[in-house]
Amino acid sequence: SASARPVGRCAWAMASSFPRLFEPLNLGFTTLKNRAIMGSMHTGLEETGLFHGLERMAAFYAERARGGVGLIVTGGIAPNDAGRGYPGAARLSTASEARPHEVVTRAVHAEGGKIALQILHTGRYAYHPFPVAPSAIKAPIGWATPAALTSAQVERTVADYVRTAELAKGAGYDGVEVMGSEGYLINQFIVSHTNKRTDEWGGSFDNRCRFPRAIVRGIREAVGPDFIIVYRLSMLDLIPDGSTWEEVKALAQAVEADGATIINTGIGWHEARVPTIATAVPRAGFSWVTRKLRQEGVVKLPLVTTNRINMPAVAESILERGDADLVSMARPFLADPDLLAKAASGRESEINTCIGCNQACLDHTFQARQASCLVNPRAGYETELNYEPVDPARREKVAVVGAGPAGLAASTVAALRGHRVTLYEAGPQVGGQFNLAKQIPGKEEFYETIRYFGTQVHLTGVELKLGTKVTASDLLAQKYDRVILATGVAPRTPNIPGLQGNPKVVSYTDVLTGRVQVGKRVAIIGAGGIGHDVAEFLAHGAEVDTTVRPSGAGSPPPPPPVEPFLQEWGIDGSLGTRGGLLPGAVPPKAAREIYLLQRKKGKVGATLGKTTGWIHRAQLKNMGVTTLSGVTYERAHPDGRLEIAISAKKGGKSGKGSEAAPERRGPPGGTRGVLG
Numbered sequence: 001s002a003s004a005r006p007v008g009r010c011a012w013a014m015a016s017s018f019p020r021l022f023e024p025l026n027l028g029f030t031t032l033k034n035r036a037i038m039g040s041m042h043t044g045l046e047e048t049g050l051f052h053g054l055e056r057m058a059a060f061y062a063e064r065a066r067g068g069v070g071l072i073v074t075g076g077i078a079p080n081d082a083g084r085g086y087p088g089a090a091r092l093s094t095a096s097e098a099r100p101h102e103v104v105t106r107a108v109h110a111e112g113g114k115i116a117l118q119i120l121h122t123g124r125y126a127y128h129p130f131p132v133a134p135s136a137i138k139a140p141i142g143w144a145t146p147a148a149l150t151s152a153q154v155e156r157t158v159a160d161y162v163r164t165a166e167l168a169k170g171a172g173y174d175g176v177e178v179m180g181s182e183g184y185l186i187n188q189f190i191v192s193h194t195n196k197r198t199d200e201w202g203g204s205f206d207n208r209c210r211f212p213r214a215i216v217r218g219i220r221e222a223v224g225p226d227f228i229i230v231y232r233l234s235m236l237d238l239i240p241d242g243s244t245w246e247e248v249k250a251l252a253q254a255v256e257a258d259g260a261t262i263i264n265t266g267i268g269w270h271e272a273r274v275p276t277i278a279t280a281v282p283r284a285g286f287s288w289v290t291r292k293l294r295q296e297g298v299v300k301l302p303l304v305t306t307n308r309i310n311m312p313a314v315a316e317s318i319l320e321r322g323d324a325d326l327v328s329m330a331r332p333f334l335a336d337p338d339l340l341a342k343a344a345s346g347r348e349s350e351i352n353t354c355i356g357c358n359q360a361c362l363d364h365t366f367q368a369r370q371a372s373c374l375v376n377p378r379a380g381y382e383t384e385l386n387y388e389p390v391d392p393a394r395r396e397k398v399a400v401v402g403a404g405p406a407g408l409a410a411s412t413v414a415a416l417r418g419h420r421v422t423l424y425e426a427g428p429q430v431g432g433q434f435n436l437a438k439q440i441p442g443k444e445e446f447y448e449t450i451r452y453f454g455t456q457v458h459l460t461g462v463e464l465k466l467g468t469k470v471t472a473s474d475l476l477a478q479k480y481d482r483v484i485l486a487t488g489v490a491p492r493t494p495n496i497p498g499l500q501g502n503p504k505v506v507s508y509t510d511v512l513t514g515r516v517q518v519g520k521r522v523a524i525i526g527a528g529g530i531g532h533d534v535a536e537f538l539a540h541g542a543e544v545d546t547t548v549r550p551s552g553a554g555s556p557p558p559p560p561p562v563e564p565f566l567q568e569w570g571i572d573g574s575l576g577t578r579g580g581l582l583p584g585a586v587p588p589k590a591a592r593e594i595y596l597l598q599r600k601k602g603k604v605g606a607t608l609g610k611t612t613g614w615i616h617r618a619q620l621k622n623m624g625v626t627t628l629s630g631v632t633y634e635r636a637h638p639d640g641r642l643e644i645a646i647s648a649k650k651g652g653k654s655g656k657g658s659e660a661a662p663e664r665r666g667p668p669g670g671t672r673g674v675l676g
Contacts, residue, residue, distance in 0.1 A: 037264075234266040407425075412460045
């Protein structure tokens with residue numbers, strides 16, 4: 001991330017602000033310097049070694065090690081061909097495949113870090129034509145029905161895991177993480193939902209656990225005692241017929257006996273219809289699961305908790321409460337590799353916080369694209385995108401117009417490199433449309449990005465001129481060498497008869513800034529990202545935060561509590577049900593009668609984020625918001641009636657009306673239309 005100060009090797013002089021987080025952990029044969037793990041996250045850099053070596057992966061992880069991470073876990077690496085996530089995905093099964101990894105481990109060790117390789121077999125989640133699984137049951141999110149492994153193939157797969165661990169140790173890794181959660185192959189063996197076998201690898205719980213136990217035991221025998229083995233245990237499956245809590249505890253005890261060093265927490269299968277890491281999940285929303293295992297004292301191994309831990313204060317509170325021995329953060333180290341160094345030196349306001357959006361990380365990963373970060377475009381591009389100082393003779397006088405995210409990024413990076421930058425903003429505060437987005441329930445993290453950039457404006461010496469609307473002649477008069485326009489977009493008023501000048505029609509900016517109050521019956525025209533955000537804001541009956549924060553500083557509202565989230569998504573907080581799901585969720589009811597309208601035919605909101613769009617659609621559906629697609633807008637009336645026509649599905653008829661209901665009728669009179 002762009003930073004006004006070089007971090008280098010931090011002396012951790014102020015680590016006492018977070019004493020638990022920066023407390024070393026003695027594993028017996030080695031010591032982790034703090035309690036922070038960079039959790040596994042596939043970036044696409046794992047595959048660059050196929051043709052060009054793993055130098056980019058080495059630079060990526062070295063930068064995180066330099067920032068102070070106690071233990072890094074790589075993205076998933078397959079132990080054999082069948083385990084690959086997609087054709088060409090990274091595999092480690094031969095000495096020639098191991099050799100390129102030496103540059104990665106050397107780079108991390110040179111920065112004083114430790115690194116473990118995650119061994120991941122995708123099983124029925126594979127996106128290639130030949131997936132395998134314990135039983136031939138197709139995944140709801142899979143491409144093909146997997147072939148059921150024979151008993152001999154299961155044994156060979158165990159041997160493949162062991163071979164990968166041996167090769168990882170030979171390549172210099174400090175350990176491995178055995179991926180036993182998130183619904184991948186090991187998880188598929190453990191639960192009866194996906195394991196219908198009748199041989200020694202299926203049937204009873206003990207038989208279903210033979211596979212992970214054989215892997216952990218085999219690895220420990222092969223690598224010896226002085227090598228970290230992290231076992232990623234699915235503690236909360238969030239699927240029907242998942243593991244019971246008693247089974248979770250029994251497997252934890254078993255892998256401890258078989259030689260694991262650390263147990264990491266896995267939350268939810270990928271096919272689960274419950275959010276687990278998106279911004280809709282409250283901070284540390286699942287640390288209570290790890291706490292339950294720790295408090296019951298069934299294992300003595302260090303336990304790691306994970307999911308939506310994005311700031312040092314959150315991590316510290318988890319450790320202080322005794323929820324876990326370590327905390328795992330993956331995306332937060334994409335957003336800011338120096339997160340820990342800044343925390344240790346009392347510079348929390350400089351942390352570029354992960355906002356949990358998934359747009360450039362997981363969305364890219366599930367589209368077979370290289371992962372990066374929406375708030376840190378350098379992530380994954382450390383060998384290409386570096387903000388080097390310019391020669392003093394080439395320093396320029398730069399104007400940036402617009403203090404939204406783009407203008408803030410452009411101005412602070414230019415100033416960081418040595419240019420003289422003036423940032424103009426017509427409004428009273430920095431942040432642009434992030435100031436609208438932060439009003440949406442579940443998007444409170446956007447406050448943090450505004451705070452981060454406001455801090456960078458100060459540290460980099462950008463001259464900030466708020467409340468200043470400049471013209472071209474103003475800029476020309478100042479004789480700038482370069483002018484960067486980052487003025488964003490203005491809401492577009494669609495060409496619908498009766499819309500212009502209609503007192504019942506307002507813009508989304510009017511709503512999210514609090515300039516207008518919306519009634520109890522609402523039609524939202526446009527069902528893209530903004531339309532869905534406005535619908536969520538109105539459905540929750542949210543209040544606009546009208547506090548003006550000129551430079552982005554100041555305390556954001558308190559984060560949402562965990563308990564309402566568990567109720568909304570039907571999560572069993574007592575862990576008394578199989579898989580951790582209750583028979584029925586209890587979502588809040590919408591505060592208004594809302595119609596979300598889309599001109600395009602097909603699924604409403606189909607263009608939303610690949611890994612988060614389903615969450616937004618499900619939330620609105622569960623709250624009772626009516627969504628309609630294939631809508632033609634015919635006329636908006638001064639009394640609030642909106643005439644629409646709806647294209648029928650294939651084989652049906654078109655409908656028209658001045659009243660709206662699911663059966664192709666428009667909203668009744670008195671409704672305020674919200675442009676989205």
